[in-house]
Structure formats: structure tokens, C-alpha cells
Amino acid sequence: MxxxxxxxxxxxxxxxxxxxxxxxxxxxQRVMDAIGKLTGESVELIGASRTDAGVHALxxxxxxxxxxxxxxxxxxxxxxxxxxxxxxxxxxxxTEAEFHPRFxxxxxxxxxxxxxxxxxxxxxxxxxxxxxxxxxxxxxxRMAEDFVGEHDFTSFCAAGxxxxxxxxxxxxxxxxxxxxxxxxxxxxxxxxxxxxxIFAGTLLAAGLHRIDAGSMPDILSAxxxxxxxxxxxxxxxxxxxxxxx
Amino acid sequence: MxxxxxxxxxxxxxxxxxxxxxxxxxxxQRVMDAIGKLTGESVELIGASRTDAGVHALxxxxxxxxxxxxxxxxxxxxxxxxxxxxxxxxxxxxTEAEFHPRFxxxxxxxxxxxxxxxxxxxxxxxxxxxxxxxxxxxxxxRMAEDFVGEHDFTSFCAAGxxxxxxxxxxxxxxxxxxxxxxxxxxxxxxxxxxxxxIFAGTLLAAGLHRIDAGSMPDILSAxxxxxxxxxxxxxxxxxxxxxxx
Numbered sequence: 184m185x186x187x188x189x190x191x192x193x194x195x196x197x198x199x200x201x202x203x204x205x206x207x208x209x210x211x212q213r214v215m216d217a218i219g220k221l222t223g224e225s226v227e228l229i230g231a232s233r234t235d236a237g238v239h240a241l242x243x244x245x246x247x248x249x250x251x252x253x254x255x256x257x258x259x260x261x262x263x264x265x266x267x268x269x270x271x272x273x274x275x276x277x278t279e280a281e282f283h284p285r286f287x288x289x290x291x292x293x294x295x296x297x298x299x300x301x302x303x304x305x306x307x308x309x310x311x312x313x314x315x316x317x318x319x320x321x322x323x324x325r326m327a328e329d330f331v332g333e334h335d336f337t338s339f340c341a342a343g344x345x346x347x348x349x350x351x352x353x354x355x356x357x358x359x360x361x362x363x364x365x366x367x368x369x370x371x372x373x374x375x376x377x378x379x380x381i382f383a384g385t386l387l388a389a390g391l392h393r394i395d396a397g398s399m400p401d402i403l404s405a406x407x408x409x410x411x412x413x414x415x416x417x418x419x420x421x422x423x424x425x426x427x428x
Numbered sequence: 429m430x431x432x433x434x435x436x437x438x439x440x441x442x443x444x445x446x447x448x449x450x451x452x453x454x455x456x457q458r459v460m461d462a463i464g465k466l467t468g469e470s471v472e473l474i475g476a477s478r479t480d481a482g483v484h485a486l487x488x489x490x491x492x493x494x495x496x497x498x499x500x501x502x503x504x505x506x507x508x509x510x511x512x513x514x515x516x517x518x519x520x521x522x523t524e525a526e527f528h529p530r531f532x533x534x535x536x537x538x539x540x541x542x543x544x545x546x547x548x549x550x551x552x553x554x555x556x557x558x559x560x561x562x563x564x565x566x567x568x569x570r571m572a573e574d575f576v577g578e579h580d581f582t583s584f585c586a587a588g589x590x591x592x593x594x595x596x597x598x599x600x601x602x603x604x605x606x607x608x609x610x611x612x613x614x615x616x617x618x619x620x621x622x623x624x625x626i627f628a629g630t631l632l633a634a635g636l637h638r639i640d641a642g643s644m645p646d647i648l649s650a651x652x653x654x655x656x657x658x659x660x661x662x663x664x665x666x667x668x669x670x671x672x673x
Contacts, residue, residue, distance in 0.1 A: 194550045239551055259547060271550045302504060305439045305516045306484055306555060306666070362607065421551070 184248050186282060187255055189214070189262070190274040191243045195417070196309060197269060200236040201243065210234075210270055214245065217265035221258075222251040231284035231425050232291065235377070237417030239310060242273065242424040244284040284425070290354060291374065292423040295367040295383040295415065311364055312383075312419030318390030320365060323358045326389045327367065329399035330356040330382060337406035339382055340375035341414070349375055349406075358386065365390075377414050385412035429493050431527060432500055434459070434507070435519040436488045440662070441554060442514060445481040446488065455479075455515055459490065462510035466503075467496040476529035476670050477536065480622070482662030484555060487518065487669040489529040529670070535599060536619065537668040540612040540628040540660060556609055557628075557664030563635030565610060568603045571634045572612065574644035575601040575627060582651035584627055585620035586659070594620055594651075603631065610635075613668075622659050630657035 191214065199207040203215065211228055218226050231244040253261065255277035262272045296311035298304060303313035333352040340349055355370040367383050385402065388394045394412065402410045436459065444452040448460065456473055463471050476489040498506065500522035507517045541556035543549060548558035578597040585594055600615040612628050634641045639657065647655045 192547075192550050194554070241549070241551060263547065268548070268553065269550045271547050273547050273549075302437075302508065302516050302518050303513070304486070304518075305437050305514045306486060308513065309439070309554065310551060 186246050186248050186278050186280050187258055188246050188276055188278040189272050192241045192271050192273050194269040195237050195239045201230055201234045213270050217262045220265045221261050222249055224249055229284055231288055232422050234422055235417050238420045240422040243422055244425050246284055287427055289426045289428045290370050290372055291425045292370045293379045294421050294423055295419045297365040312416050316391055322396035323386045323390045326386055326396040326399050327356045327358050334403050335406055336375055338402050338408055338411045339378045341377040342408050344376040380414045381411050383415035388412035431491050431493050431523050431525050432503055433491050433521055433523040434517050437486045437516050437518050439514040440482050440484045446475055446479045458515050462507045465510045466506050467494055469494055474529055476533055477667050479667055480662050483665045485667040488667055489670050491529055532672055534671045534673045535615050535617055536670045537615045538624045539666050539668055540664045542610040557661050561636055567641035568631045568635045571631055571641040571644050572601045572603050579648050580651055581620055581623055583647050583656045584623045586622035587653050589621040625659045626656050628660035633657035
């Protein structure tokens, strides 16, 4: 028995997220189907990040166990021949039997992209959230700084999420401008459900002067979802990479 | 009667090109339909560039004549409310009755985007042509230089195209690397059918060392389509803008 680790990129537009759901097109289901066609086995995938419907990924990670004798690196071209073009295995290798893509993750990087202007450029809106109004980027930068650190992120967690602790450590949260995009980059050891999209929606509210850029400490200490901004749309979010120990 | 000038951007993936064709989804048809819904008139559009199926545009230009009293700049938001999200009117204004978007064009800029690497990144392949092999970019740059100038571009025109003269003036043809893309930028007073895609395919052949980077003068002087490289796929091509006198 071998444990195979896949690094997977996808355009999430056409999918109901990563996690398999009966009767819905999901990335996990497509990858499982491709593995089934290749090995003849019905495998269970363990994914690192359950991205939401419409969210993109450059480097999500998943593992599965197989009795097939195919060398680890051969899964990349072999699975890609069975996958739709909007899902690609970028890398594959054999890994230790104990390796767990979520529990062993050291940190993850996400980016949230925003474009602004009088009209939404149709060559950008597939991978960026469009806002008509000009944003106060300095206010967004200032607010992002206070997101860094070990905090209880209850205010940035979708209501109803079932996790024991909502304490996470964010190691990087910054706002930059790149090729006409406003890019919110976030790195941390783990994220709560919708945490990055609520963070992006809160920074957007600051950029629109709907909330004060200095209010992040108050939002965090409230431990109440209603204190943060709205959840920003999925299309702007991208899981960039996952680092392992 | 007013003549209205529209600057139109579109993601060409879902369309059979600009020009209307019975029973096919085309950009021109969608824009005509939107104008019809807005003004109640059935108008003829005159477009600047008949982009092919799958080709994208940031700034194609079209005009139409109308008896509607709507101010020119109001067509932008009004038409966008009737258009699909992958087609956007970026700008609109009233123009002179004699203005012709093709004959009055001073120059056009196109870009052809290429990505390379072991696996095609699914977040890039909608707007860039993927090639597995590493390309010799210096060879592509060298060859592009010889495309500039006034030439008979018969070798870069799809067989069967019906135009009197195949002499055109290319004012810029350069290859650069931008954010991981190899970008072939071309500007000129006008282009023959498939000219940029054949040029891109020829540069690709040089980048792969299938043809000599010094062979552009011979290809041009042959005035024979078979001397140039293959027509590169539509997805990599984008009409950037059209300049007027």
C-alpha cells in the first residue's frame, strides 16, 4: 500500500467546492473519478482544504492510499488525462503512510483579488471581485495589520461552524496593488469557515469608509460575527499554496 | 439620427467570434440584441475588428445609428444591464455621422499570451496558450524584429482570404515576459485574416527551434502561407485597443 500526495490546481467557477456532495460537481469527486479510472480502485481522498463553491486553487493538497504499482510522479500526467481542463494535478509523489495533508500543514497562503473601475473588465472578473467605487487602499492596509497574530477569530467565522477552538495564528495579512488588482494576501496555520472572505469583506468595508480602519481590535474582541463586514464573493479567493513541516 | 460609438470588452470563450452568424452565439449579435431591448430599434452595427471564435477583446469598437434620444455616455450602463457578464460596454459616446470604426482606425494593438511548464495552470489557460516545452525567448525576440515594417504579409494570411492588397504596416512586434506569461505584442494599421495567430505560431516554432529565427525575411518574401508556422490557438489572442486619428 502506498500513500500518494497530489498538489491540485483548479478554476473553481464550475464546481460546488472541493468536498464531494451527492449529485453535485465537485473537485474532490472529479479527482476520485480520475483515480478510479486509472487504478480501478475506489479510493478515499483526504484533502487539505475544503474550498467553497467558486473558490479557486493553485496548490490544494490531497492524499490517497492505493495498491497500484504506478510510481508516484506518474500520477501527474496519468490523472490529468482523465481530468477536465479546469482541474490539473500539478505535482504527485509517494509520501509517508502517516502524512496528513491538513494536520501536518505548517501554513497556508490565500489571496483575495479585487478590481475597481466604472465597468467590470470581463477578462478579470472570473478571478477577481469587482467593486465600482474607488477604495481607500491605505485604510485597508492599516486595518490588515491588526489581523496578524494569535487571536480568537470567532468574529470572522461563519455562524454555525462546528469547531472546538476558534483561536488561530495569522502570520501575514497584507494589501498590495499588482497589475491593477488589489490583492489581500493572508498566511496562517489554519483558517475558520469563510474566515478569509469575511476578512476581505471587512477590509472592503474599510476601503469604502463604511467602517473605521482602526476597528479591527474591537471586532476581534467582540467574538461576534455581526461585528465584522459581509462575506466577500467566492470568485475573488484563491488558495495559493500549503507549506508542510 | 445619432451615431453612437461603443468600446467593447469580452471574454471570447463562449462565442463564435464577433460577427453575427445565423443560429450562433456571437458578440455582435448579443450587442445588437441589447441595443434592441434598450431602444426598441433593430440596428446595424459596424465593428472595427471581426475577432475570431474564442478570441478576447479589451477594446473592440463598434458604431450604430439611432433615433433614440439617450445621451451617448448613458449607453454604457444601460447596455450592460442587458448584456451577459462576459461582454461589457466599457465606454460609449456620440460621434460624427461619418466616423467609421475600421476605415478611420490609425492602429490596433493585439497581444498573444503563452504559458509554459510541466502542467498547464488551469487559472491561466483561459487567456493564454499553453506549451509544455521551454521556449527560446531570445530566438522569438530576434525573429519578431523582422516582422516590423511595411511588407506584403501574404505568408501570414489564412488561405482563401479575399482582400485586394496584402500589404500592411506593422509598427511594433515584440516579445516580453510578464508575470510568467510570454507576451507577443503587435501593433499595426491593419491585419489580415489570422495574421497575428500565424505570426504567434511562427514565433512559437522559432522558440521550439523548429524553424530558424533568422528566416522571417524568407518567409515574407515567399508570399506563401505554407512557409510560415501553424496558426496558434484563439484563446491566447486579445485585441487590446484601437487608436483613432
